[in-house]
Amino acid sequence: MAGLLVVKVHLDWTGPAHYERGVSLPCRVCGTPTCQRDGQGRACEKTCAEDEIARELLGTGRALIADERVPTPAAFAGGRLATAGGPQ
Numbered sequence: 001m002a003g004l005l006v007v008k009v010h011l012d013w014t015g016p017a018h019y020e021r022g023v024s025l026p027c028r029v030c031g032t033p034t035c036q037r038d039g040q041g042r043a044c045e046k047t048c049a050e051d052e053i054a055r056e057l058l059g060t061g062r063a064l065i066a067d068e069r070v071p072t073p074a075a076f077a078g079g080r081l082a083t084a085g086g087p088q
C-alpha cells in the first residue's frame, strides 16, 4: 500500500515566554545561538521546534499507513474480510 502524508506544523510563539531578550543560547536542536525558547523554557528556534513536531507526527502517520488497517478494495473483492472479525 502506498500513501502520501504531508505534515506542516506552525506554532504560535508570539507570547513573551518564547523570547528571552539579550540571552542567546545554543538551540537544543541545531546548536545555532538563539533568544527563542520552547514551551519548557529551553533554547530552541521556532522552526526547529516545528520541524521536530512534524517529524514525530510524520513517523506516527507513516506507521499508521503501513499498518493498513483500512481494508483495500481488493481485500473486499477477494472475500478475505468475510470472517475478519466482522459479523458472520
Ligand SMILES: [Zn+2]
Residues within 6 Å of the ligand: 027, 028, 029, 030, 031, 032, 044, 045, 048
Ligand atoms: Zn535550531
